Amino acid sequence: MTRPGLFITFEGIDGAGKSSHIEGLAQAFRAQGRTVTLTREPGGTPLAEKLRELLLHDSMDALTESLLVFAARRDHLAQVIEPALARGEVVLCDRFTDATFAYQGAGRGFDTRVLSILERMAQTGLAPDPQLMREPDLTVWFDVPVEVAAGRLASARVPDRFESQPAEFFRRVAQGYAERAAGAPHRFARIDSSLERHQVWQQLTSVFVRKGWLAIMVAAQGGPR
Numbered sequence: 722m723t724r725p726g727l728f729i730t731f732e733g734i735d736g737a738g739k740s741s742h743i744e745g746l747a748q749a750f751r752a753q754g755r756t757v758t759l760t761r762e763p764g765g766t767p768l769a770e771k772l773r774e775l776l777l778h779d780s781m782d783a784l785t786e787s788l789l790v791f792a793a794r795r796d797h798l799a800q801v802i803e804p805a806l807a808r809g810e811v812v813l814c815d816r817f818t819d820a821t822f823a824y825q826g827a828g829r830g831f832d833t834r835v836l837s838i839l840e841r842m843a844q845t846g847l848a849p850d851p852q853l854m855r856e857p858d859l860t861v862w863f864d865v866p867v868e869v870a871a872g873r874l875a876s877a878r879v880p881d882r883f884e885s886q887p888a889e890f891f892r893r894v895a896q897g898y899a900e901r902a903a904g905a906p907h908r909f910a911r912i913d914s915s916l917e918r919h920q921v922w923q924q925l926t927s928v929f930v931r932k933g934w935l936a937i938m939v940a941a942q943g944g945p946r
């Protein structure tokens with residue numbers, strides 16, 4: 722019997738440490754015999770990756786930015802996410818719509834009522850149930866103080882258009898995530914990602930063990946070396 726697909730997203734400010742853990746989680750699911758689709762936003766399809774390049778490097782106003790993010794998301798849902806879920810796969814997606822509410826909404830100050838309308842348009846009509854607005858089954862929020870994330874990024878990579886924003890921007894983004902999490906507590910799992918990598922991994926996997934999605938043995942074997 723095909724197992725139901727799982728749609729899991731990972732969120733947090735830049736430098737929170739999401740990307741460092743998603744591959745390990747994919748391996749843990751594969752060790753249990755699940756097929757995993759590992760993907761990211763903005764991006765995940767050839768068209769959406771082109772839009773990602775524009776979003777990360779070209780200046781634009783907040784409405785243009787929001788429209789491009791949701792255009793990329795619709796293509797990603799249609800081409801990758803919905804087909805993978807229909808095949809019963811585990812979809813691990815580095816960022817999704819909560820990032821739009823946090824970055825374009827809270828960070829850039831764009832009207833969240835408009836974002837909600839775009840969310841409904843972009844995420845409806847692709848699932849087997851045409852009325853369903855596709856949302857993640859679980860969102861892991863890597864919560865970290867802005868200063869800690871900035872310190873990690875300073876030694877890690879050349880900043881893109883978002884990463885080069887001032888600390889005040891990221892404080893608003895972090896607040897945006899906190900509000901999204903408070904508004905959907907059943908969907909969000911917060912982890913403290915200011916800790917050492919192995920402690921972050923432990924928190925992360927215990928979320929999945931509690932849900933019954935990963936066996937304790939598999940979770941204990943993976944993680945950062």
Ligand SMILES: Nc1ncnc2c1ncn2[C@@H]1O[C@H](COP(=O)(O)OP(=O)(O)O)[C@@H](O)[C@H]1O
Pocket residue numbers: 733734735736737738739740741742873874876877914915916917918919921
């Ligand atoms: N728990 C941690 N402690 C210290 N440094 C970390 C931790 N997690 C990730 N890093 C480092 O911080 C930087 C940003 O991590 P990354 O996973 O790319 O974050 P994100 O994908 O959330 O932007 C990388 O250099 C990474 O090696």
Ligand SMILES: Cc1cn([C@H]2C[C@H](O)[C@@H](COP(=O)(O)OP(=O)(O)O)O2)c(=O)[nH]c1=O
Pocket residue numbers: 735736740761762763790815816817818820821822824825883884
């Ligand atoms: C998905 C999404 C991302 N973003 C931003 C957040 C990040 O700064 C940037 C790219 O995200 P990300 O892939 O996490 O970048 P990196 O791997 O370099 O950490 O795009 C938005 O502003 N809105 C969105 O809807």
